Amino acid sequence: xxxxxxxxxxxxxxxxxVTAQRQCIFRVLQGDMTHPSAEAVHLAATREMETISLxxxxxxxxxxxxxxxxxSLDLGTGMIxxxxxxDDPHHHLVCRHCGKVRDLVAAFPDLQIPNGADLGxxxxxxxxxxxxxxxxxxxxxxxxxx
Amino acid sequence: xxxxxxxxxxxxxxxxxVTAQRQCIFRVLQGDMTHPSAEAVHLAATREMETISLxxxxxxxxxxxxxxxxxSLDLGTGMIxxxxxxDDPHHHLVCRHCGKVRDLVAAFPDLQIPNGADLGxxxxxxxxxxxxxxxxxxxxxxxxxx
DNA sequence: TTGTTTTTCAACACTGATTGTAGATAAGCC
DNA sequence: GGCTTATCTACAATCAGTGTTGAAAAACAA
Numbered sequence: 081x082x083x084x085x086x087x088x089x090x091x092x093x094x095x096x097x098v099t100a101q102r103q104c105i106f107r108v109l110q111g112d113m114t115h116p117s118a119e120a121v122h123l124a125a126t127r128e129m130e131t132i133s134l135x136x137x138x139x140x141x142x143x144x145x146x147x148x149x150x151x152s153l154d155l156g157t158g159m160i161x162x163x164x165x166x167d168d169p170h171h172h173l174v175c176r177h178c179g180k181v182r183d184l185v186a187a188f189p190d191l192q193i194p195n196g197a198d199l200g201x202x203x204x205x206x207x208x209x210x211x212x213x214x215x216x217x218x219x220x221x222x223x224x225x226x
Numbered sequence: 227x228x229x230x231x232x233x234x235x236x237x238x239x240x241x242x243x244v245t246a247q248r249q250c251i252f253r254v255l256q257g258d259m260t261h262p263s264a265e266a267v268h269l270a271a272t273r274e275m276e277t278i279s280l281x282x283x284x285x286x287x288x289x290x291x292x293x294x295x296x297x298s299l300d301l302g303t304g305m306i307x308x309x310x311x312x313d314d315p316h317h318h319l320v321c322r323h324c325g326k327v328r329d330l331v332a333a334f335p336d337l338q339i340p341n342g343a344d345l346g347x348x349x350x351x352x353x354x355x356x357x358x359x360x361x362x363x364x365x366x367x368x369x370x371x372x
Numbered sequence: 373t374t375g376t377t378t379t380t381c382a383a384c385a386c387t388g389a390t391t392g393t394a395g396a397t398a399a400g401c402c
Numbered sequence: 403g404g405c406t407t408a409t410c411t412a413c414a415a416t417c418a419g420t421g422t423t424g425a426a427a428a429a430c431a432a
Binding site: 153154155156173175176182193199200201202203204205206207208209210211212213214215218 | 300301302319321322328339345346347348349350351352353354355356357358359360361364
């Protein structure tokens with residue numbers, strides 16, 4: 081993801097207005113590796129701006145996704161998650177217990193996109209989702225089963 | 227997926243009661259290749275039983291998924307979809323416009339599950355989602371852009 | 373078949389993530 | 403500074419899915 085300053089420029093260049101709220105969200109996303117939900121971004125943003133609304137967060141995240149600066153992921157955890165890492169092609173590891181997400185940068189960097197032509201599909205992208213248990217949830221599952 | 231008769235047996239063998247509603251749902255799912263949502267199953271079921279409730283459909287679908295007779299998929303189309311095909315390992319092709327889902331049985335039947343050990347994850351499964359445009363939506367997108 | 377127990381059913385209210393609306397507010401430009 | 407237009411907040415609404423509860427029906431035994 082670009083820096084807050086670069087994003088500010090980009091927004092202006094695209095005819096979008098630059099507001100304090102948006103810049104706050106840019107800063108929050110910067111370097112976030114946790115694939116936060118809109119709710120989580122909002123929570124982090126309110127620590128800087130108490131009055132920022134959840135709607136504004138959703139809107140700005142969608143703007144960023146539209147500009148290709150973040151990607152929005154529906155990994156089956158009940159809410160959309162946002163990933164600022166759009167530079168390294170990668171796949172995702174999802175904890176089936178707590179929903180935590182981690183990047184898997186090394187695995188299958190060059191997954192071949194199969195030809196869906198026999199079905200008439202025009203295939204554009206491929207994502208792999210690996211599901212399992214994160215370290216913390218392995219612990220708690222262990223405790224439950226004893 | 228097993229036949230309605232086999233499923234009836236299976237339910238009884240698992241201490242679940244067999245009701246007309248459940249058998250109706252078994253029949254509806256039989257041979258369905260469209261990866262229907264609960265809503266879609268309900269719609270089809272009401273054609274046989276007008277009074278069947280959506281809640282009952284959800285419950286029975288979850289029962290079937292728990293018994294491993296169907297799988298429930300969250301492919302980012304806004305609702306969970308159910309797939310009666312649990313016998314052939316396969317991946318999915320999703321239309322990013324209308325949400326239609328097709329099986330891709332031949333592609334990557336033996337996807338290696340990577341080692342998430344460096345992240346402490348215990349990885350259990352891998353699914354690939356291919357996104358694109360189905361034949362119908364290629365048409366409508368064409369019309370929009372002219 | 374009838375009675376008893378236990379599960380399931382249907383109706384309805386509710387949740388939680390996300391979106392629509394509208395008036396107030398602030399950005400961009402002169 | 404003042405004008406125009408996009409954006410913001412607050413609030414209501416939507417939509418998929420779940421919890422609750424009394425009624426109904428399945429399983430089982432006598």
